[in-house]
Amino acid sequence: MPIIIKCHSCGFTFYGDQQLKSIDEVLRQWGYRCPVCLSPLNKSPISMRVRG
Numbered sequence: 001m002p003i004i005i006k007c008h009s010c011g012f013t014f015y016g017d018q019q020l021k022s023i024d025e026v027l028r029q030w031g032y033r034c035p036v037c038l039s040p041l042n043k044s045p046i047s048m049r050v051r052g
Helices: 023-029
Strands: 003-006 013-017
Touching (some): 003 023
8 A cells, every 4th residue: 555645735746655754754855845836844644544
């Protein structure tokens, strides 16, 4: 099951892979800001879904 991290404002996908990475590690690569809508990013997830 892939791990997907998206922007809560515009839906831009920051990460989508099978390997587990911390949210902080992924968002740090983007400077804690969405490159598409420039929204500041929070390390705490707003929502999580498990599909299976």
